[in-house]
Amino acid sequence: MAQQTILIVEDERSLVDILTYNLEKEGFEVISATDGQQGLQRARSRMPDLILLDLMLPVMEGLEVCRQLRADPSTQQLPILMLTAKTEEIDEVVGFRMGADDYVAKPFKVKPLIQRIKSLLRRSQPEARTDGDKVVVHGLEMDRWRHRARLNGEELTLTRTEFSLLWALARQPGRAYNRQELMDAALGKDALSLERTIDVHVKSLRQKLGGHAQLIETVRGVGYRFREGFPSAETAGSLVN
Ligand code: CA
Numbered sequence: 001m002a003q004q005t006i007l008i009v010e011d012e013r014s015l016v017d018i019l020t021y022n023l024e025k026e027g028f029e030v031i032s033a034t035d036g037q038q039g040l041q042r043a044r045s046r047m048p049d050l051i052l053l054d055l056m057l058p059v060m061e062g063l064e065v066c067r068q069l070r071a072d073p074s075t076q077q078l079p080i081l082m083l084t085a086k087t088e089e090i091d092e093v094v095g096f097r098m099g100a101d102d103y104v105a106k107p108f109k110v111k112p113l114i115q116r117i118k119s120l121l122r123r124s125q126p127e128a129r130t131d132g133d134k135v136v137v138h139g140l141e142m143d144r145w146r147h148r149a150r151l152n153g154e155e156l157t158l159t160r161t162e163f164s165l166l167w168a169l170a171r172q173p174g175r176a177y178n179r180q181e182l183m184d185a186a187l188g189k190d191a192l193s194l195e196r197t198i199d200v201h202v203k204s205l206r207q208k209l210g211g212h213a214q215l216i217e218t219v220r221g222v223g224y225r226f227r228e229g230f231p232s233a234e235t236a237g238s239l240v241n
Contacts, residue, residue, distance in 0.1 A: 004121060007048035008032040009039030009065065010083065011057055019052065022110050023117075036060025040068055043075055050079045050121055053100070070099040070157070077147060079124045079160060081117060083108075099159045102187065119188040124160060135170050138215055138227060142167055151212060161186050162205050165198070169216060174228030176219040198223070 006028050010016050013034070020030045031046055033039035036057040043051055043065075051069070055062040062082065069075040082100040102120055104113050133144040139152040144167060149156040158166065168185035169177065177185075179195040186201065202224055206213035215227045 003027065003029050004049040005029040005031060005046065006050050006052060006117065007039065007042055007046065008052045009034075009036065009042075009057065009062070010052070010054040011035060012054075018110065019113075022114060026114060026118075034058075036062060036065045040065050043069060043078065044072075047075075048078070050081060050117060050124070052081050052083060052117070054083045056085060066100055070159075076157070077124075077160070079120045081120055099157075101160045120160075123164065123188050135167065137170055137173055139212070140166075140170055140215065142170060151209060156208055158205070158208065161201055162208070165201050166205055166216075169224060169226035173226045176222045176225045178223040182223060 006023055008016055008019055008023075008030060010019070010032070011034050016032050016034070020032065023030045031042060031048065033042045037059045039051075039053065039057070040060065042048075053062050053065060057065070066080055066082070069078055069080065080100045080102075082103040083106055084103050085106050101124075102116060104116055135142040135144075141150045142148070142163075144163075147160075147163060149158055149163060149166065165182060165186040168182060179198045182198045183195065186198070202216060206216055209215055217225050217227055219225050
């Protein structure tokens, strides 16, 4: 496999040095930027395989960098792992406003962080196309191969994690998933996130589904399921497997 490039956007030089050293040891090519503006430019010019993005940055904060990357079709799909200082920021970070794929709270240990990076890279790999790569149900159309989702013809802009989550749910309408199963499906089996993270992703997904938020139903004491039942005439669809 070709060498994968990781862009570190972080203003703490000592942290950049430690991460660079450890990631290079793991075989990654590492580039870095020490402020948000420079980070955005590097992301656009180098197209890394993953961005490790600090939240608190000079010139342009991580939140804005993330938003601009997600708003640009050429960088929309770049996996973003956010570094945050406080757990209270988690809702914002993985949620609707920022669209990061995953986060790690500071202070962190280097080894688990590298595992998270590898896990995110793994689930960002395009897979070979099969007939099982499409789902059409209740007006929702998902194409896993193209990483596209539409609801009643309207394009949904989803992060990788949101896409994986919706994909898992929509493939089997009516099936109740517990949070651990959804974490395995959306974040990878070796993810170290709290189960609460799934609630945050679901909340964000529901916001994006807008008036159709109830396609994802809460199953009390269990987790979530995609709505079963009979679609109305205008949203009629079939589950393609
Ligand atoms: Ca910082």
